[in-house]
Amino acid sequence: MAGVDLPVLDELPALGAMLEALRQVDRLVASVLDTLILLQDTGATEAVTGVPLEQWLLIVGRRTSTERRALFAAADVLRRLPALKDAFDAGRVSWPQLQVLVGEVGRLPRRLDVALDAAVDRLVDRCEGADPEAMAGLARWLVRDLTARHPDPDEDRGPEVPDESLVLQPRLDGTGGRFFGEANGTNFALLAAATDPGPAGPGARDGFGRAGDPQRVREQARDRGRRRLQRLVDVLEHAAAHPAGDATGDAAVGGGRVPVRLVARLSLEQLCDGRLSAELLTRLTGGRLRLDHAATTRLLEERPGLLRTVVVDDAGAVVGVGRRSRCAPAWLADALLAVHDTCTEPGCDVSVTACDLDHAVPWQPAGRERPGGTTDVANVGPLCRTANRTKERDGWTATGRADGTRTWHHPRTGLTVDTLPATWRLPTADLPDPDPPTGTDPPTGTGPPHDARPAVPLDQHGRPLPF
Structure with a gap:
C-alpha cells in the first residue's frame, strides 16, 4: 500500500489529500530516523557542537520526552532489524505501526535478532494493511513464541505473585464506602465472571466504524458499574443464605441461578509438552487474562468444575470443533x-463476550446467486451490537476463513481490510537460529557503545567534518 489509489x-x-499527507508524514519520519541512526553511529553531533543529540531534539526539534524516546527506540530497532527498516523505508509499514x-x-535480547528479523518480515508481508493494534497483537505472539523456543538459561523465570488483598474504605459519615484490591489471574477472572453484568445495551455509536459519543460512553460505563456491584451483592446475599455444604450452591443473579464458569484457551503445543500456559476469557477490556504454568495447573487441579477449556493448534484453529x-x-x-478476544469490526475493541455472534456470509440464502453461509468457526465471529445492526446498511460485506481471519470490503469505496483473531500467529519453527550470545546487550535506544562507533571523519587540520 505505497499510495492512496481509490477511485472514490x-x-x-x-479526504484523499489528507490521507496522502499522512503517508508523507511517514516518509518524513523515515528520513528523520535514517539521519538519527547516522548521527548516533558517528557520534558527530556532540563532537562538532558539544551538545548531545537529545538536547537538539528537545530545544530545536521541540520534541517531548515521549517523542524522543520513541525516536531513539525506533532507531535502535531499525538498526537491529534490517528487513523491518527496508519495509518502513519502502512505505509498507506506517509510523504508528x-x-x-x-x-x-x-x-x-539481541541474540534473537536474526530469527526476529525474519519473523517480523513475514508479519509485514502478511498484514501490512492491518491496524496498529492488530499488528501489536501479532508481535506479542512473536515475542512469546521466540522466547519460549529460545529461552535464556541464565534468566530467572519465577512467577510474579501479587500481594493479594481486598481493601474496604468506609466513608466517615458511615453511609457507605469504596473498595479496591489486588488479585492473581485466577481469582480476578473468577470475580469478573461472578459479577458479569451481561451484554451492554444499545451501543454508544451510530454506525459501523463510527466513534462513540463520549457522554453515552460514560453513562454506559456507570450503568455497567452499578449492575456489576449489584451482581456482587446478589452473589454475597445468596452465599449468606446458603452457606457451605448447602446443595443449592449456584450464584443467585437476576431472580435466577447462574453458575459461575470460566473459559480457558490452551495451545495444543503447550498442552502436549506439559507447559500448560493458558488464557482466561473475560468481558473486561482486552478480553483475556494470561496465566502462567503454575496458575493454570492450580486452576485445573483445584477448580475443574468452573472451567471449560478450548484447545487451539499452532495455526490458531480450534481443535475438534x-x-x-x-x-x-x-x-x-x-x-x-x-x-x-474482541469484536471483528476493524478497529473495535469491544470484548468478545459482550458481542453478538455474526455470520460473515449471511445464513439466510439470497437467491441462487448468494447461497446461505454455514454456522462454524470459519463463518461465524463476534461482532458488537452496533456493527452487527449497521454493517449492511453502511455497505460492508465480510468473508471469513478457518483461522478466524475476516476480510471486510466496502464496494462503494473499494476499501478492503483484514481483521485478525487473537490466536493467529506466524510459524516460527523454521526461522533461522539466533546468533550466539556475544556479551552484554548495549542499553536500548542509545545506539552502539561509544567504542563500537566509527571514528568521526576529520579534515586536514584534525577538526571534525560538519554533517
Whole structure:
C-alpha cells in the first residue's frame, strides 16, 4: 500500500489529500530516523557542537520526552532489524505501526535478532494493511513464541505473585464506602465472571466504524458499574443464605441461578509438552487474562468444575470443533471466545463476550446467486451490537476463513481490510537460529557503545567534518 489509489477519492479530494499527507508524514519520519541512526553511529553531533543529540531534539526539534524516546527506540530497532527498516523505508509499514512493533519486540535480547528479523518480515508481508493494534497483537505472539523456543538459561523465570488483598474504605459519615484490591489471574477472572453484568445495551455509536459519543460512553460505563456491584451483592446475599455444604450452591443473579464458569484457551503445543500456559476469557477490556504454568495447573487441579477449556493448534484453529447448525450452540460460542478476544469490526475493541455472534456470509440464502453461509468457526465471529445492526446498511460485506481471519470490503469505496483473531500467529519453527550470545546487550535506544562507533571523519587540520 505505497499510495492512496481509490477511485472514490476523486469525489472527495480533501479526504484523499489528507490521507496522502499522512503517508508523507511517514516518509518524513523515515528520513528523520535514517539521519538519527547516522548521527548516533558517528557520534558527530556532540563532537562538532558539544551538545548531545537529545538536547537538539528537545530545544530545536521541540520534541517531548515521549517523542524522543520513541525516536531513539525506533532507531535502535531499525538498526537491529534490517528487513523491518527496508519495509518502513519502502512505505509498507506506517509510523504508528512501527511504533507498536518497536514497543513489543524492542525488549527482546539481541541474540534473537536474526530469527526476529525474519519473523517480523513475514508479519509485514502478511498484514501490512492491518491496524496498529492488530499488528501489536501479532508481535506479542512473536515475542512469546521466540522466547519460549529460545529461552535464556541464565534468566530467572519465577512467577510474579501479587500481594493479594481486598481493601474496604468506609466513608466517615458511615453511609457507605469504596473498595479496591489486588488479585492473581485466577481469582480476578473468577470475580469478573461472578459479577458479569451481561451484554451492554444499545451501543454508544451510530454506525459501523463510527466513534462513540463520549457522554453515552460514560453513562454506559456507570450503568455497567452499578449492575456489576449489584451482581456482587446478589452473589454475597445468596452465599449468606446458603452457606457451605448447602446443595443449592449456584450464584443467585437476576431472580435466577447462574453458575459461575470460566473459559480457558490452551495451545495444543503447550498442552502436549506439559507447559500448560493458558488464557482466561473475560468481558473486561482486552478480553483475556494470561496465566502462567503454575496458575493454570492450580486452576485445573483445584477448580475443574468452573472451567471449560478450548484447545487451539499452532495455526490458531480450534481443535475438534466442526459441527454446523443455524444458531451457534454453547460449545461453538465458547470456541469462538477462544479464537477471538474482541469484536471483528476493524478497529473495535469491544470484548468478545459482550458481542453478538455474526455470520460473515449471511445464513439466510439470497437467491441462487448468494447461497446461505454455514454456522462454524470459519463463518461465524463476534461482532458488537452496533456493527452487527449497521454493517449492511453502511455497505460492508465480510468473508471469513478457518483461522478466524475476516476480510471486510466496502464496494462503494473499494476499501478492503483484514481483521485478525487473537490466536493467529506466524510459524516460527523454521526461522533461522539466533546468533550466539556475544556479551552484554548495549542499553536500548542509545545506539552502539561509544567504542563500537566509527571514528568521526576529520579534515586536514584534525577538526571534525560538519554533517
